[in-house]
Every structure is written in structure tokens, then in C-alpha cells.
Amino acid sequence: MNTIFQRITLAAIICIFIFNSSIPAFALTPEEDTSAVSAILMDTTRGQVLYEKEADAIYPPLIMCKLMTALLTIEKSQLNSKVTISKNAVSMKGSSLNLVVGNLYSVEDLLYGTMLSQGNDAAMALAEYIGNGNVSEFVGYMNDKAKELNLTDTYFVNPTGLYDDKQFTSTRDIAKLVKNAISNSTFNSLLGAKGIAWINGNDSSILTNQNKLFWSYSGVDGGKIGTTPQQGTTSVTTATRDNRRLIAVVLDKNETNALSQTSRLFDYGFSHFSTGILVPKNTTLRSITVEDVNINLISKIDVTYTYPLGDSFIKNISFSMSEKLKLPINTDTIAGILNYTLSDGTLIDVNLYPDKTAVAPQDYKSRIKSIFKENRDLVTIVSMLIVIEFVIIIYRLFKLLLKIFKRKKSI
Incomplete structure (x- = not known):
């Protein structure tokens, strides 16, 4: 029994030795081997x-x-x-x-x-x-x-x-x-x-x-x-x-x-x-609400950083919304800042912008008014046609009344 156990143990040791010998050793870091002043x-x-x-x-x-x-x-x-x-x-x-x-x-x-x-x-x-x-x-x-x-x-x-x-x-x-x-x-x-x-x-x-x-x-x-x-x-x-x-x-x-x-x-x-992307462009990173309107915020550029392999290297992320935001807000307005703190103390501020222009929601009257404003030429033509049609109706009604009046008079 002991012989079998010893053989298994020896085989395991040999396998470990062979396995480890096939893995290249990590290069010494500068802290471990440097003579520089x-x-x-x-x-x-x-x-x-x-x-x-x-x-x-x-x-x-x-x-x-x-x-x-x-x-x-x-x-x-x-x-x-x-x-x-x-x-x-x-x-x-x-x-x-x-x-x-x-x-x-x-x-x-x-x-x-x-x-x-x-x-x-x-x-x-x-x-x-x-x-x-x-x-x-x-x-x-x-x-x-x-x-x-x-x-x-x-x-x-x-x-x-x-x-x-x-x-x-x-x-x-x-x-x-x-x-x-x-x-x-x-x-x-x-x-x-x-x-x-x-x-x-x-x-x-x-x-x-x-x-x-x-x-x-x-x-x-x-x-x-x-x-x-x-x-x-x-x-x-x-x-x-x-x-x-x-x-x-x-x-x-x-x-x-x-x-x-x-x-x-x-x-x-x-x-x-390695150097990689910390923040991808055109991707929703935060959402805010201004005057009951939900706004998705994005970065307009890819923000890169350098990090140790196998480590995200991000210590903290915070967000601050811009003050005094009022609708409408266009896509060139900085609506907030995403603050990254890396493990080495590096601070990276990322400006965030609305992914599309944000406007205030309209009530029924405002919506009708907006429709009229956006289709001014068409509204003018329709209005003229309605006026002409109204004039024609009045004219025909007048002729009809005149005809009835003549009939009664002849009787």
C-alpha cells in the first residue's frame, strides 16, 4: 500500500515538475532587478x-x-x-x-x-x-x-x-x-x-x-x-x-x-x-431626467487608458450632472461628467452629451400649434380652399333663397 502511495506521489511530483518546466518564468520586474540610480x-x-x-x-x-x-x-x-x-x-x-x-x-x-x-x-x-x-x-x-x-x-x-x-x-x-x-x-x-x-x-x-x-x-x-x-x-x-x-x-x-x-x-x-478602451463612444453610460424628460448620455469619443494585464485598474467611478440644465438640450451640451479614478491615482474626466436633442413634452394645444407652424404653407392653402368653399356655399344659398322668394311672390 505504501509502495503504491509512494509511486503515485512520485508520479505527481514528476508531472508537476514537467508541467512547471514548460511554463516560461515571468520576467523579473524592475523592482526585483534594477541597478539604476x-x-x-x-x-x-x-x-x-x-x-x-x-x-x-x-x-x-x-x-x-x-x-x-x-x-x-x-x-x-x-x-x-x-x-x-x-x-x-x-x-x-x-x-x-x-x-x-x-x-x-x-x-x-x-x-x-x-x-x-x-x-x-x-x-x-x-x-x-x-x-x-x-x-x-x-x-x-x-x-x-x-x-x-x-x-x-x-x-x-x-x-x-x-x-x-x-x-x-x-x-x-x-x-x-x-x-x-x-x-x-x-x-x-x-x-x-x-x-x-x-x-x-x-x-x-x-x-x-x-x-x-x-x-x-x-x-x-x-x-x-x-x-x-x-x-x-x-x-x-x-x-x-x-x-x-x-x-x-x-x-x-x-x-x-x-x-x-x-x-x-x-x-x-x-x-x-496593455492599452484599451475605458469608455466606448456612442454608448449610453448614464441617464438623467430634466423636466420629466429622460435623456441618455454618451461619450463622443473612445477614451483609452493603460492598465496591467488581468486587472481592470479602475478604483472608483463617480458621476456629476451639470447644473442648471433646461430644455431644450442639444447634442453639443455637456450634460454631465463621468469621473474615473485608476488604481495608480490617475484621474480621467469624461464629458457626456445627450445622444439626441431633448425637448419639452407638448400639451394638446401646443402640439396643434406646432403642427400648424411646421406646415404653414399647407395650412395656408387649405385655409384658402375652405374660404372659397364657404363663399361658394353662401352664394348658392343666396341664389336658392332668392329663387324661393320669387316663387312666393308670383303666387
Whole structure:
């Protein structure tokens, strides 16, 4: 008996082992295996954070300065405008493009120089151009833009990112800036450029994007990288798969680590999350009553969100009806708002509209009046015919009475 039981137990163990060995192990989450000093993974649709580690920690803003300089230049100038290079721009320390004093460069070329390489001289030349020769004025624009985008952990002192203990940023703020900036098609093109031909006077070369993930990770469509001895390496990368675009910002001790951790973050984001429809358009979501009239409410658009696989990720749903609604209500009136709170704290407000125009119910007299109003021409014709018919009847009646009167008189 014991032998039979042992055999059954052994067989069960073997089956379990075989079964488990056929199931691929889940990839380690970034929390379980990451060496990054600071990192964040963000969905570009509505800025949902899929992973973060020390994302609010403060660091020197080397790469952030170049990103902000590029965005402001795009917003405040024309790409074909010409910039004269000053001695101050050429004298910038650190990585440079060896710009020539007095030469003219297009804004577009200097933008590529700033984004594809470190290009401190290009960044300074753009700052001088946008600031009308006053770099401090341009830095003021940078800090104003940071406030506009709610970059609460960012402050700028210069456009190059050269070290200054008064300026700082965080990986979260960098991701927030990139999410906003890629909605600008020009910035998105710059971020997604792998390389361009670079002509500097009589010399020509190829400027290549220093973010090597363009050539090693499938789906990468944007990137920039920056390294300093004090800070290490900060990589900014975007990647798209199955119509989902993610942003990864990683700060680590060296370039190899920063890029490998970026790849790990993308693997995690693409394999553990999905983007789907939170609210379908043209589907009744709520019903309200206004002046005894029932009104079905719909969303005019599909509202999407990102969620972990196997989890609806919806923490709470509430509805608020618009105040002071009076009939009639047309289909362009916001009649209510559906409020979704996701498990990660993301708030999504969905405007709801009537599925059709709602009007007050009519009483008997109002309905007749409405019918007459809607068929005015027909009513006019019918009225004229009735009047003519009435006149004819009166005329015939008159003739008949006259005839009777004559008969009696003759008798």
C-alpha cells in the first residue's frame, strides 16, 4: 500500500515538475532587478507612470537643459532662420560641434547639433538668438516653461547643462517634458533622428544620435543621452509597439548600465501592460431626467487608458450632472461628467452629451400649434380652399333663397 502511495506521489511530483518546466518564468520586474540610480517608465497617452524608482530625486539637469532649449527654440523661431555664432558660444566648455565664430548656421542645423550630440556651443548659440543676445532672458523662458508644464523639481541656470549647483531636475520632470514636447511634430522629428549630414564650413561629417538603443532595441523611435563624470549617464528613450508608445528616463553610473536598464524597463512595460478602451463612444453610460424628460448620455469619443494585464485598474467611478440644465438640450451640451479614478491615482474626466436633442413634452394645444407652424404653407392653402368653399356655399344659398322668394311672390 505504501509502495503504491509512494509511486503515485512520485508520479505527481514528476508531472508537476514537467508541467512547471514548460511554463516560461515571468520576467523579473524592475523592482526585483534594477541597478539604476533613478528611473521612470511613462505611457505617452495620458502620462500614466508604469514604473518608478527614486523618480523625484534631484540631480544636475544636463540632458534636461538641451531638451528644454530645443523645445523653446522650436516654439519661438523659424527653422530656416540664420544664427550668427558668437565668441561666447564657441568658448563653451565640454562637448561642442566646433562652430566657427561669425559663421551663419540655420536654426534647424543647430537644433540637430543640440539634440544628436552634446553640442554645448550649439545650445548657447540658440539661447543667444532666442534671447536677443541675452542668455539670462532665455533662461527665464526656460523656467517659465518649467512652471507651465508643472515641472516642480526643475530649475535652470544655463541652457547647456554645464554644472551649476543652483540648477537641478528629476527623471520624473524629464519624462513629463518629453511627453508634452513630442506632441510638437518638429521636436518629435528631432528626438527621433538617428543622424544627419553635418556641414561646418569646408568640413562635412555625419552627426549620429548617441543613444545606441536606436540600433539595438526594436521599436525605439526617440532618444537622447548625456554623460558627465559627476552625474553618470542619463538616457531618454521612447519606443513604440502595437500602437503603444512609452518613455523611459534612466540615470545610472555609466552608459552601458543606463541603456541596459532602459531595455529592461521597456520589456516590462510592453509585456505587463496593455492599452484599451475605458469608455466606448456612442454608448449610453448614464441617464438623467430634466423636466420629466429622460435623456441618455454618451461619450463622443473612445477614451483609452493603460492598465496591467488581468486587472481592470479602475478604483472608483463617480458621476456629476451639470447644473442648471433646461430644455431644450442639444447634442453639443455637456450634460454631465463621468469621473474615473485608476488604481495608480490617475484621474480621467469624461464629458457626456445627450445622444439626441431633448425637448419639452407638448400639451394638446401646443402640439396643434406646432403642427400648424411646421406646415404653414399647407395650412395656408387649405385655409384658402375652405374660404372659397364657404363663399361658394353662401352664394348658392343666396341664389336658392332668392329663387324661393320669387316663387312666393308670383303666387
